[in-house]
Amino acid sequence: MEPLEYTVQxxxxxxxxxxxxxxxxxxxxxxxxxxxxxxxxTTVAFGAVTPDDQVISVARLTPEQxxxxxxxxxxxxxxxxxxxxxxxxxxxxR
Numbered sequence: 001m002e003p004l005e006y007t008v009q010x011x012x013x014x015x016x017x018x019x020x021x022x023x024x025x026x027x028x029x030x031x032x033x034x035x036x037x038x039x040x041x042t043t044v045a046f047g048a049v050t051p052d053d054q055v056i057s058v059a060r061l062t063p064e065q066x067x068x069x070x071x072x073x074x075x076x077x078x079x080x081x082x083x084x085x086x087x088x089x090x091x092x093x094r
Contacts, residue, residue, distance in 0.1 A: 006056060011047040013038050016058040037062045 017038075021028060037043050040062060048057040 004050075004056075006048040006050050008046055008048055011045050011049070011055065011058070013043055013045045013060065015047060015055055016045045016060060019055055019058055037064075 017034065043060065043062040045058055045060045047055040047059075049055055
């Protein structure tokens with residue numbers, strides 16, 4: 001496979017939906033795939049974006065309490081999200 005050119009950049013959560021649905025739950029409709037925390041202003045998403053503006057892999061961060069006592073420190077959950085089947089192995093190893 002030839003080297004893949006992409007940049008990792010912050011993207012709107014909405015830009016992650018099509019890829020997340022296609023890879024993780026292709027049997028669900030678009031509206032059913034939106035998670036409650038997708039709508040939070042504190043949820044952020046990052047995408048691997050090709051020079052032709054195709055999102056090929058995404059990751060999402062959202063505030064979430066851990067399953068242990070974190071005291072007063074804020075905590076976040078990182079969701080390692082899908083990559084297109086064509087480029088997934090390349091993106092996940094960088």
